[in-house]
Amino acid sequence: MIQMEYLIRNLCTTRTSQEQYQTYTFESLPLQRGGQLAPVTIAYETWGTLNAQGDNAILITHALTGNSHAHDPQQPADPKAAWWNLLIGPGRVFDTSRYFVICSNIVGGCYGSTGPSSLEPRTGRPYGMRFPVITISDMVEAQYTLLRHLGVRHLEMVAGGSIGGQQALEWAVSHPEMVHKVAVIAATAALTAQAIAFSEIGRQAIMADPDWQCGDYSTQRQPDTGLAIARMLAMVTYQSEESMEMRFGRRPAQRDNISSPTHFPDLGGRFDVEGYLYYQGNTLVRRFDANSYLYISRAMDLYDVSEGYPSIEAALQRIRSKMLFVGIRSDFLFPAAHVRWLADKVRALGGNSSYVELDSPYGHDAFLKEWDQMAAALSLL
């Protein structure tokens, strides 16, 4: 009964989504920072067919506010129908005619997997901030359990960008024998101080919203203003000075029918970039849970590939997979130089590692936009 409530709540309250995902619930997940999560539900989608040996699977890992809907076979040509839609399908980089492609919503998320908006068994109410601190390693271990359940014995590839790239790297380090190839895209061994700073400012904006209610907000009244401000900031860090200048410059707003998060009148006009950010903030609050945002963004900050090992070298020496690291020229959240450094480090330690840089002005977001360059890079693996 509780499990049914889990599913219903997750399906109803995540404010989306027509997406058709399946779920798998297991008993418990021991957590890297202590304690456990029990039970755990993981939402996932698959495309293609697992072979009898269970060794033709590809795991796709999503970004912060993403979900399991990486591909939409009904609208395979529409880049907006699913987040990596154009890379997945028969004959594409993630070839569903040959591979069994899986994407699951991460632990802590709000798209069907157990997260802060799930009901806590002990109380029958949403976890809120009683949800435990989760890490990239916890996300990977939940994926591991799901894959075992699905009959996957060996992964042909793990690929993901941003926090998805952190997960891909963690897969290579924590399950070296299970993964043949790993694509770490727009992700590094650990976030910079600047990226942590941006992340924390967004969280403070959420927690400053009186509707946040220390995390115990109702489904009727959520910290929309705070979450919208956090999203506005994040959107700036996902782009670049160059791309924002090209797209908006100092042009006045094209649309002023969207209110700012605080609804106060514009002070001396509205720039186009402001209207765009209001729109982005507004859009996220209709589809994402504020507490999930806090926990998942924190997991990004906390990630350090060396955690649990004597040194970063000790961690990276565990890698047995063929590694592809993809940096983005204009990314200032995960600077290309840091991605390259990591690729070089793995190679220096004897690993099979290559580095490709996307020549894109779009900043961090390029891995969700530059389809041709992405396909070309991934085909090198």
Place this chain on the structure above:
Amino acid sequence: MIQMEYLIRNLCTTRTSQEQYQTYTFESLPLQRGGQLAPVTIAYETWGTLNAQGDNAILITHALTGNSHAHDPQQPADPKAAWWNLLIGPGRVFDTSRYFVICSNIVGGCYGSTGPSSLEPRTGRPYGMRFPVITISDMVEAQYTLLRHLGVRHLEMVAGGSIGGQQALEWAVSHPEMVHKVAVIAATAALTAQAIAFSEIGRQAIMADPDWQCGDYSTQRQPDTGLAIARMLAMVTYQSEESMEMRFGRRPAQRDNISSPTHFPDLGGRFDVEGYLYYQGNTLVRRFDANSYLYISRAMDLYDVSEGYPSIEAALQRIRSKMLFVGIRSDFLFPAAHVRWLADKVRALGGNSSYVELDSPYGHDAFLKEWDQMAAALSLL
């Protein structure tokens, strides 16, 4: 009586300051975007002596949260005693044995000049958001009126960084015959879309604070949380990825005795960079007015040197001063390339213009830190 209240309120509510400034009140200031401000009080400090011809004056223009206290003759060796302390004094770049150096608090500020926290004559209550939109040009015109009152007929130099640099540039364009030399430091012809975005996110954080009360907050209860979050974000934009990595990296917090703006417990520990930002947020709210922050940051966004002229060329061709533009290698708020572009543009239009780049990792803030490089650059003028 109203004027006395002005002074008292400004002195009492700006939450600082031992600084000894003088004030000058004049009848009215016509505003660039329409309407007028009346009356207007400008707080200022001076060092050195004006000569009989009234032509040995140097005007120093301050940054967003700055004030008139650019120099402290009592503690001339302490860089923290005043914001450009080490550059001003006998024998220094701004040589008070030769020049009459003036620094005034900008219109819209909260350090003695008329701003949103001043009493509106019509109502006898603080302006709040009924304060008119002000621009860089308005700040310059108020300075012009003050200088005339002080007997200054000609300026040897105007120098400032950031919004102070915008004012310096505006001086060169709007009063070309009055200024001999102008130093525009870490400022450009207009803000980038990215910089406007950061600016607006900070303002939204302030206005989202329930204690903001649509700008009509009491002196007892101010939007400290929102202002602290805005300051945290601004502090990131004043630094650089490089300098934050050097200073903080991923080190755990050295001090956890400062609460975050929202006072919620840390999620999985606290990074040093977070403790630092909490401290900076906390410090600003004790010394700055939230509505002043809104108006002044907006003036920065709105500034475009070409406003009121047919083209940027038409604006820059008015310049008669010897111009020095100073960019900072690691500045991402006012990118060095944009500062250099402006210097080149003025020169291409026939102006006397040179460009110097500070080789500093400290980002935008370098003009408040790199004393040797700043002195060397300014001595070129």
